[in-house]
Amino acid sequence: MTAGQQVQVRPDQPWPRPAKAILYMISTFVLRLVQFVLIVTGIAVGVSTAVVWIGFPILLGTTGFIRWSGDLERRWIGSRLGTPLPPAERLPLAGLSLTQRWQRRLTDPTTWRDLLYLLITFPLACAELPIALASIVLLPMAIWVVPWIGWMHGQLALTMLGPNRTKRLEQKAERLQASRARGVDAAEAERRRIERDLHDGAQQRLVAVAMSLGRAKAKFDHDPDSVRELIDEAHLDAKLAVSELRDLARGIYPAVLGDRGLDAALSAQAAKSPIHVDVTVDVEPRPPAAVETTAYFIVGETLTNIAKHAGATEARVKVWRTDSLVVVEITDNGHGGAEIKPGGGLAGLADRAATIDGVITVVSPMGGPTVIRADLPCEW
Structure with missing residues (x-):
């Protein structure tokens, strides 16, 4: 990771940065206008002229443009809004004739998801553009409103352009498995820390208490002054052991948090x-x-x-x-x-x-x- 990057432990959708979200809304408006006009015109002209075969190349080109626009949008969503979208999973076209390739594109669910997304986002862009322009001079809008809109737009893209539901569930299962493994490692490291703190701290204090009391017991009948010193020493070690155990318990779960x-x-x-x-x-x-x-x-x-x-x-x-x-x-x-x-x-x-x-x-x-x-x- 380089300084300034956003680092995420798992591929969930982050909160977009205001400047990038504003730039995304402004720069994509013209692109969405062009996409909408070309797609609607291409479909209308292609369907109306299909009876004389001229419409088929038009529809083929329109389909290719839809797929290209969908892939471009996936890259922009990732770089501008910070929502990671994997490349589209499309049906293979290798080894097929031109007609078969077009038929395969029409039967590919990803193509239709791309088309639906591109048609929906044009009216959204018309609403987002004024907000983006206003946020350039209105700081509160830039800080609070634009990131929220960018987040919602990223959520829409993740739903329509991202992996299908089955794939998302598989990715979530893999992520949970990785998270649990890291959680087990973290718990094991915590266990070793507690064991080390007990061994080096309170355990040594309690051993010292036992030794001092043992020595005091041996001298109890013939050296009362030494016994008093040893008991004082054991008392001090016992208080230190209690303090260290209290600190250790606070490190596991602080009482003020629970209360x-x-x-x-x-x-x-x-x-x-x-x-x-x-x-x-x-x-x-x-x-x-x-x-x-x-x-x-x-x-x-x-x-x-x-x-x-x-x-x-x-x-x-x-x-x-x-x-x-x-x-x-x-x-x-x-x-x-x-x-x-x-x-x-x-x-x-x-x-x-x-x-x-x-x-x-x-x-x-x-x-x-x-x-x-x-x-x-x-x-x-």
Whole structure:
């Protein structure tokens, strides 16, 4: 990944960037006008002149233009709106005569899906163009309205130009399988961390307590002063062991999160950060515990990374809920250039989100700002 790219853990549809969405709406209007006129004219003329055979080459050319336009649209949707669309899966044409190739194109469901999409998007472009032009001077519209329209347009393209339902279900199954595998790896890494912390921390403290009490027992009858010192030492080690166990338990599931929810838990995290952090949380109704825990640790690990590596002076944490998602967005004013690298902190965030089939998106151009977004589903 290069700095500034959007990185997604799985091929779900991201939120389009305003500038690219505006450029897409403006630049495609003329193209859609040309496509609509040529397609409607080609079909009308081809059908009306088919009785004298002139219409067949016209219909053949129109069909080829529809397929070419559909493929062009798939590429533009991916580059401008950030919705990844695979190349169209079409019926093979190799080894067929010209007539057979045309018949094959007419019986290919993808051709008809391309045609329907191109006919629908022309009136949509007529409505989108004024909004795109107005958003050039109206910043709120550019920030909030245009990305939403771009998202809806991408959803339409994904439905009509993307893989069919069976293929999408197969891809979802493969994605879930990969997510579960990454979740198992993340859980195993967490188990090893807990085991290591117990061995190096509380376990050693408790061993020291047992040794001190054993020595005190041996000296109990003839050296009461030493016994008192050993008991004091055992008492101190026991308190340290309790403190370390409490910290370990907090690392597994913080009590404030279970008792008071994400707002209080994230505010407590922000208060401990060495830089100023604004926190806004609106997740009613309360999401499942697994989602809350994932969001909590994503924010905590991100704020830690910002304090260590970003060179930022302030950050903003915004968490909100839609019908099916909890969205976590962390923004900082650091120097940017964040990258997802194997074994790195951002890769760890991706693995943690994958345990519940979540998506991590990173936008971090050189010079900043950096935006890390997690889309966490509330249903599985």
